[in-house]
Amino acid sequence: MNDVIVLIATTPRLSLFSEHALPSIIHQTHLPAAVVLVSDTRHLSQQEESLLQSELKDIPLYALTNSRIPGAAGSWNTGIVFISEHFPDSYIAIIDDDDLWHPEHLSSCLANSNSGKANVVLSGINVKINQETVAVNTPQNITVKDFLIGNPGWQGSNTFIKSELATRVGGFTEGLISGNDRDFAIRVLETGVAKVFYTNIATVDWICNQSPDALSAPGSKQKLRGCAQFLQLHGNKMSAHEMETYFLRAYELFSLSKEDILHELNKWGGDND
Incomplete structure (x- = not known):
């Protein structure tokens, strides 16, 4: 075994x-x-x-x-x-x-x-x-x-x-x-x-860590960066519907908008194509 x-x-x-x-x-x-x-x-x-x-x-x-x-x-x-x-x-x-x-x-x-x-x-x-x-x-x-x-x-x-x-x-x-x-x-x-x-x-x-400084706290800058990183790594595998679902989930769970994430992605040279 x-x-x-x-x-x-x-x-x-x-x-x-x-x-x-x-x-x-x-x-x-x-x-x-x-x-x-x-x-x-x-x-x-x-x-x-x-x-x-x-x-x-x-x-x-x-x-x-x-x-x-x-x-x-x-x-x-x-x-x-x-x-x-x-x-x-x-x-x-x-x-x-x-x-x-x-x-x-x-x-x-x-x-x-x-x-x-x-x-x-x-x-x-x-x-x-x-x-x-x-x-x-x-x-x-x-x-x-x-x-x-x-x-x-x-x-x-x-x-x-x-x-x-x-x-x-x-x-x-x-x-x-x-x-x-x-x-x-x-x-x-x-x-x-x-x-x-x-x-x-x-x-x-x-x-679940519910402290105000937790990574998953609403509007967390670290979570924003993490969402943009994930999109850079795997966004090319998503259909248009899946990408919209991804943005919707980020907003509902972490209060991060599609515009916030795309802005963060572009800020450090990311590419979500």
């Missing part, structure tokens, strides 16, 4: 990780073979590593520092390269430091992997705001077109992918401010070799 390696990118926010993601990992009914924790902005101290390792008990911890472009994508890619080198025939299971897995998450992904033949297994996600479930996203039969106009349910914390496939697509797009999950999904599906299976149950709790 394929090993499962847990991958976490953190800034670091170790208190948040210890409170949320870490208990989720140690309470899995199928324990991972290792945990790879990538700190974005600084090395972890020996004391910090030792404390985390003691909490993980017998699960080996590999604490790395982001060696790529600063940000989540660079941190994930640092981990993906390490995992592909040290655990080449493995599944990478990503969890954000502030999200939660249900105890059966990893065992459910493995049970639905068709004995390891799947190179992607997607579980459902509970969207949580203020400890309440406001939506349940359970992906099924996903296509590239789904991700051009939204996200049917493939995000960071339910990413369960063979290390070989994650490496094949070059990991995540570094420098992309938002939409990392959608961009990654599109590029994985475009390989034509993705064998995607589904658990059909929600075993991930996505804790």
Whole structure:
């Protein structure tokens, strides 16, 4: 059976990780073979590593520092390269430091992997705001077109992918401010070799950040840049209707108008043709 390696990118926010993601990992009914924790902005101290390792008990911890472009994508890619080198025939299971897995998450992904033949297994996600479930996203039969106009349910914390496939697509797009999950999904599906299976149950709790400075806050300048970047990368794949749907979603979710996004795109030489 394929090993499962847990991958976490953190800034670091170790208190948040210890409170949320870490208990989720140690309470899995199928324990991972290792945990790879990538700190974005600084090395972890020996004391910090030792404390985390003691909490993980017998699960080996590999604490790395982001060696790529600063940000989540660079941190994930640092981990993906390490995992592909040290655990080449493995599944990478990503969890954000502030999200939660249900105890059966990893065992459910493995049970639905068709004995390891799947190179992607997607579980459902509970969207949580203020400890309440406001939506349940359970992906099924996903296509590239789904991700051009939204996200049917493939995000960071339910990413369960063979290390070989994650490496094949070059990991995540570094420098992309938002939409990392959608961009990654599109590029994985475009390989034509993705064998995607589904658990059909929600075993991930996505804790939505509702702070005023959150990336997804209405009118966020970072989100504006992220929307323009995504359009530059994938706008050429959209039909006219899909592009209008993309702009409508950006307005409804983030209060960003079509004019705002196109202006941002043109400001730094982008091209949405």
